[in-house]
Amino acid sequence: MTQSFRVGTRGSALATTQTGWAADQLAQLSGLEVDTVLVKTEGDVVTGSLANLGGTGVFAAALRQHLLDGGCDLAVHSLKDLPTVQPEGLVLAAIPPREDVRDALCGRDGMTLDQLPEGAKIGTGSPRRAAQLRAYRQDLVIVDIRGNVPTRLGRVKGVGDTHDDGSVGRATQGDLDAVILAAAGMRRLGLEQHITEYLDPSIMLPAPGQGALALETRTAGTGHAELDQALARFDDLHTRLQVEAERALLNQLEAGCAAPIGALASVQDGELVLDAVACNPDGSEVMRRSAKAPLADVAAAQALGRGLANGMLADGAAVVAGLA
Numbered sequence: 219m220t221q222s223f224r225v226g227t228r229g230s231a232l233a234t235t236q237t238g239w240a241a242d243q244l245a246q247l248s249g250l251e252v253d254t255v256l257v258k259t260e261g262d263v264v265t266g267s268l269a270n271l272g273g274t275g276v277f278a279a280a281l282r283q284h285l286l287d288g289g290c291d292l293a294v295h296s297l298k299d300l301p302t303v304q305p306e307g308l309v310l311a312a313i314p315p316r317e318d319v320r321d322a323l324c325g326r327d328g329m330t331l332d333q334l335p336e337g338a339k340i341g342t343g344s345p346r347r348a349a350q351l352r353a354y355r356q357d358l359v360i361v362d363i364r365g366n367v368p369t370r371l372g373r374v375k376g377v378g379d380t381h382d383d384g385s386v387g388r389a390t391q392g393d394l395d396a397v398i399l400a401a402a403g404m405r406r407l408g409l410e411q412h413i414t415e416y417l418d419p420s421i422m423l424p425a426p427g428q429g430a431l432a433l434e435t436r437t438a439g440t441g442h443a444e445l446d447q448a449l450a451r452f453d454d455l456h457t458r459l460q461v462e463a464e465r466a467l468l469n470q471l472e473a474g475c476a477a478p479i480g481a482l483a484s485v486q487d488g489e490l491v492l493d494a495v496a497c498n499p500d501g502s503e504v505m506r507r508s509a510k511a512p513l514a515d516v517a518a519a520q521a522l523g524r525g526l527a528n529g530m531l532a533d534g535a536a537v538v539a540g541l542a
């Protein structure tokens with residue numbers, strides 16, 4: 219009889235889709251079978267604005283507790299939702315190759331950001347996205363929205379109406395001209411056709427870790443040698459170095475996932491390049507900085523992130539981003 223491992227997931231469409239993808243890859247690599255364990259998390263029932271939730275990792279906490287308690291062997295998270303400090307007893311055993319890192323505009327009637335009319339209403343619950351949108355176009359009206367990806371997409375005029383079979387949100391009548399969502403989530407859910415513009419990082423830097431998954435286990439391992447080996451093979455070094463640099467920056471700025479901070483690392487000509495932005499939430503001030511280092515190990519990637527953060531702090535980033 220084939221042995222199986224248990225993977226824990228949140229219940230949202232995005233969570234179950236990306237957990238299913240990761241678990242299938244690990245099943246193939248390990249030769250083991252997968253059992254999926256659904257874990258209800260606090261983040262799924264809280265209805266306040268993301269701006270008020272802070273960086274406490276509400277989405278991940280219950281799943282992590284389940285993992286620590288032995289209720290599953292592995293948890294799959296969106297890396298950008300994880301707090302930057304790793305909890306005792308758990309490790310990110312694998313960070314698979316990253317999806318598209320960019321933020322995506324889903325506009326009504328095929329419109330791009332520049333085509334939206336004066337005073338257009340754009341939905342996002344993210345202070346980072348709101349600040350960068352305001353900095354780019356002062357006339358836009360930012361509407362604070364929450365909910366899972368299909369629900370948010372359903373707020374766009376026309377989108378909620380045409381897809382009332384439940385595949386896209388519950389809204390039957392959109393009230394917004396556009397929403398901003400992570401391209402990665404849209405692609406994983408097969409909703410790419412609703413993207414009307416992939417926002418260039420020169421306009422909108424993504425959240426640290428955006429587009430990456432984190433496969434977490436207990437520090438002692440999963441209890442399945444084949445699975446531990448499969449995780450090691452699934453880990454993507456370039457993705458790991460990128461996200462370690464981005465998260466070290468966020469951590470050094472003492473900011474969480476709800477802060478108006480964007481960061482994106484990339485590998486260019488054998489170097490790790492890190493771009494970062496700290497914004498005033500109203501978009502009136504935008505501090506953008508960049509740094510690079512030879513491509514080396516995790517410690518060097520983290521040093522790059524910390525160093526860039528320290529330079530930004532010296533120039534007043536904490537005041538700009540309202541972290542002070």
Ligand SMILES: NCc1[nH]cc(CCC(=O)O)c1CC(=O)O
Nearest residue numbers: 296299399400402403428429430
């Ligand atoms: N905060 C929710 C969340 N966490 C991860 C993703 C998308 C997938 C990813 O960035 O890896 C999303 C939705 C979104 O931001 O549009």
